[in-house]
Amino acid sequence: MSSNFFEKLKQIVKAFPDAAVSPHGVHMETNRIWSAGGKFYWIRGRADVLTAERRSGETEFGTCACLLVPKAAIEDVGYLDEDFFLGGEEWDLSLRLRHAGWPIIYSRRAVYSHEVSGTHEKYGLRFFYIGMRTKVLFARKHYGAWFWPWLVGIFMPSTPMLLWRNSRLNHGSIIKLIPRLYLAVKRSAKKQKITEREFNSESMAI
Numbered sequence: 001m002s003s004n005f006f007e008k009l010k011q012i013v014k015a016f017p018d019a020a021v022s023p024h025g026v027h028m029e030t031n032r033i034w035s036a037g038g039k040f041y042w043i044r045g046r047a048d049v050l051t052a053e054r055r056s057g058e059t060e061f062g063t064c065a066c067l068l069v070p071k072a073a074i075e076d077v078g079y080l081d082e083d084f085f086l087g088g089e090e091w092d093l094s095l096r097l098r099h100a101g102w103p104i105i106y107s108r109r110a111v112y113s114h115e116v117s118g119t120h121e122k123y124g125l126r127f128f129y130i131g132m133r134t135k136v137l138f139a140r141k142h143y144g145a146w147f148w149p150w151l152v153g154i155f156m157p158s159t160p161m162l163l164w165r166n167s168r169l170n171h172g173s174i175i176k177l178i179p180r181l182y183l184a185v186k187r188s189a190k191k192q193k194i195t196e197r198e199f200n201s202e203s204m205a206i
Helices: 005-015 071-077 088-099 125-142 144-170 174-189 196-200
Strands: 020-027 033-035 038-041 046-049 057-059 104-114
Touching: 005 020, 005 104, 038 088, 046 088, 046 125, 071 088, 088 104, 088 125, 125 144, 125 174, 144 174
Parallel strands: 020 104
Antiparallel strands: 020 033, 038 046, 057 104
């Protein structure tokens, strides 16, 4: 965290009282840029942080690793959607804020350090399953009439590449990934929320 982090944050809030603030994030271990605001990737069905040097300004997505949201904005759009888990809840919040007229400002002045993936496994079968669950559930909520064309025409054709990539990252078998992908898509397409019991299920980790 930068010196006078909160003092700098106060100055930003004073200048932009009706905006959420996404500070500049650096990777705790490498000290490289981890978050310089963020962007939505609609074809991929997700949002992600930007990791290149850029100027302060309005941004599409603010990671909840560090995001200051005005109380009035929370009262307006509500809290994090508990139907999501591990990423989707912050994509959803950023989208709801912006749709309701609350901009998100990225600032280079206030800098924090982030222990990336410090609270969860980075890879593994459970991570893959929840990731697919989150992506499809997010699209199901926000894509409207475009959801089914996206699912059938874009997401499903990309699954061979997703399976291959994750099998390499997990050093595991594609055969173990296929049933988890099928279950994730089925549940999210039916708008079933992600539950704690589901996440903690041992069958998702084996």
